[in-house]
Amino acid sequence: MKLTPKQIEVVNCVRNDDPKILLLSGAKRAGKTHVAILLFLSHIAQYYGEGLSFIIGGATHASIRRNILNDTETIIGKELKLDKTNAVEIFGNKVYVFDGANADSWKKVRGFTAAGAFLNEGTALHDSFVKEVISRCSYKGARIIIDTNPENPAHTVKKDYIDKDGQRLSNGRLNIKAFHFTLYDNVFLDPEYVESIIASTPSGMFTDRDINGLWVAPEGVIYKDFNRNKHFISKGQIPTSRIEKYFCGVDWGYDHPGAIVVVGMDDEGRLYLVEEHAERHQEIDYWVDVAKGIKARYGNINFYCDSARPEHVIRFRREGLRAINADKAVISGIEEIGRLFKRDSLFVVDEAKRFEEEIYLYVWNEKTGEPIKLWDDVLDALRYAIYTHLKPKARRTG
Ligand SMILES: Nc1ncnc2c1ncn2[C@@H]1O[C@H](COP(=O)(O)OP(=O)(O)OP(=O)(O)O)[C@@H](O)[C@H]1O
Ligand SMILES: [Mg+2]
The missing domain is CATH 3.30.420.280 (Nucleotidyltransferase; domain 5)
Known part of the structure; x- marks a missing residue:
C-alpha cells in the first residue's frame, strides 16, 4: 500500500516511539483519516483473536459510516454491519461505534475497558466524551488515535493534547504525539484539484485552517477578498x-x-x-x-x-x-x-x-x-x- 511522505512519517513514529495518544490535525483532504484507519486496523491486528473491545467515536453514526466504516470495508475486504450493540467484529475483536457529539455522550462509554480507540473529527466531539474514551483505554498497550481539522487554538483538543506533544508517562512511554498536516502533504491529490481548492478558499482563517492546517483564531475583517x-x-x-x-x-x-x-x-x-x-x-x-x-x-x-x-x-x-x-x-x-x-x-x-x-x-x-x-x-x-x-x-x- 502506498503512503504519502507525511503518512510514512506518522507510521514510523508509531512503530519506533509507540505513542499512547496520537493526534493528526490539519488541512482538509490531507490524508489524516486514511492513515488513522490503517494504524487503527494494525493496532487491532496485534490483538488478533483475543476478543477485546475497541472504540470508534465520531460526531454521528452517519459520519462514522461515511468517514471510517466505508473505507475500512475497502481495506479489509469485508462488509461491516453493526450488530444490535452497535459493534462489528474485526480481526477477532469487537469494535464498538459511538456518536460523541453531545454533552451526555460520555455516559455510553462508562464502564468500558478498551484496548484502543479511534476518534474521528476530534473537535466535533464533546470534550467529556473524548476524555472518557481516553480513560476507558486502560488495557495494556492501548492506543488512542484522534484526527481532526483545526479550530480555535483555545479548543480543548489543542490545549489538552496537541500542546502537550512529546509528553511522557512515568514509565518512559511516549504519552502524546501530535502531527500537523497541510493540503500539500497529500501528494496523491490531482494537482489541478489542489489548485482549484486553493483558488476558491477564502483568504484569512479559511485558508489558514483548511489549506495550511493551522489552529488560528479568526481575526479582522470577515470578507477579506472583497475588493x-x-x-x-x-x-x-x-x-x-x-x-x-x-x-x-x-x-x-x-x-x-x-x-x-x-x-x-x-x-x-x-x-x-x-x-x-x-x-x-x-x-x-x-x-x-x-x-x-x-x-x-x-x-x-x-x-x-x-x-x-x-x-x-x-x-x-x-x-x-x-x-x-x-x-x-x-x-x-x-x-x-x-x-x-x-x-x-x-x-x-x-x-x-x-x-x-x-x-x-x-x-x-x-x-x-x-x-x-x-x-x-x-x-x-x-x-x-x-x-x-x-x-x-x-x-x-x-
Ligand atoms: N496513501 C493514500 N493512498 C491513496 N489515497 C489516499 C491516501 N491517503 C489519502 N488518500 C485519499 O485522499 C483523500 C483525502 O484523504 P483523507 O480522507 O484521509 O483526508 P483527511 O485529512 O482525513 O481530510 P478531511 O479533513 O477532509 O477529513 C481520500 O479520498 C483518501 O482516500
Ligand atoms: Mg478525515
Whole structure:
C-alpha cells in the first residue's frame, strides 16, 4: 500500500516511539483519516483473536459510516454491519461505534475497558466524551488515535493534547504525539484539484485552517477578498439580459435595520446584488410593500427569510409571497460568500450604501469565533439568499 511522505512519517513514529495518544490535525483532504484507519486496523491486528473491545467515536453514526466504516470495508475486504450493540467484529475483536457529539455522550462509554480507540473529527466531539474514551483505554498497550481539522487554538483538543506533544508517562512511554498536516502533504491529490481548492478558499482563517492546517483564531475583517475596485459595479454594468434567475434574502430588524436584498444569477453562475432595501424602525406592513414591489418587478421569486421571526414569514406567505426559511449556518454561509468574492463571482451594485458601510465593519470576534453582530444586516440578508439558494446544488455535486 502506498503512503504519502507525511503518512510514512506518522507510521514510523508509531512503530519506533509507540505513542499512547496520537493526534493528526490539519488541512482538509490531507490524508489524516486514511492513515488513522490503517494504524487503527494494525493496532487491532496485534490483538488478533483475543476478543477485546475497541472504540470508534465520531460526531454521528452517519459520519462514522461515511468517514471510517466505508473505507475500512475497502481495506479489509469485508462488509461491516453493526450488530444490535452497535459493534462489528474485526480481526477477532469487537469494535464498538459511538456518536460523541453531545454533552451526555460520555455516559455510553462508562464502564468500558478498551484496548484502543479511534476518534474521528476530534473537535466535533464533546470534550467529556473524548476524555472518557481516553480513560476507558486502560488495557495494556492501548492506543488512542484522534484526527481532526483545526479550530480555535483555545479548543480543548489543542490545549489538552496537541500542546502537550512529546509528553511522557512515568514509565518512559511516549504519552502524546501530535502531527500537523497541510493540503500539500497529500501528494496523491490531482494537482489541478489542489489548485482549484486553493483558488476558491477564502483568504484569512479559511485558508489558514483548511489549506495550511493551522489552529488560528479568526481575526479582522470577515470578507477579506472583497475588493471594491472589482466587485462594486454600476447599475449599467449588470448584464441584465444574461440574468436567468432572481431571488431575495430577508433579515428582519427594527432597532437594527431590516434588510431585503435582490440577487440575480447569470448564465455562468455569477451573482449580482442588484437591489438593497435597508431601513430602521419600519413595521412589517412596510416590508410587505417592499416585497410586493420586488415581486411586481421580478416575478414570483423566492424570499429566503430569517426564521427568527416566524410571524413575519407567515405574514409574507399570506400576502402571496414565496417566503422560505433560510439556512442560517453562519460559518458555512460566510465561507460560501467569501469563496464567491475570492473567485470574482459576486458583484454588488454601487448604490448599495448599507452594504458598503457593513462590508468593512463586519469583523470576527476572536474569542467566540463568530462575527460581531453589529454591522451585519444587509450582509446577513445576502448570506441567507445565496447560501440557501446554492445549497441544493452544492449537495448534488459534493
Ligand atoms: N496513501 C493514500 N493512498 C491513496 N489515497 C489516499 C491516501 N491517503 C489519502 N488518500 C485519499 O485522499 C483523500 C483525502 O484523504 P483523507 O480522507 O484521509 O483526508 P483527511 O485529512 O482525513 O481530510 P478531511 O479533513 O477532509 O477529513 C481520500 O479520498 C483518501 O482516500
Ligand atoms: Mg478525515
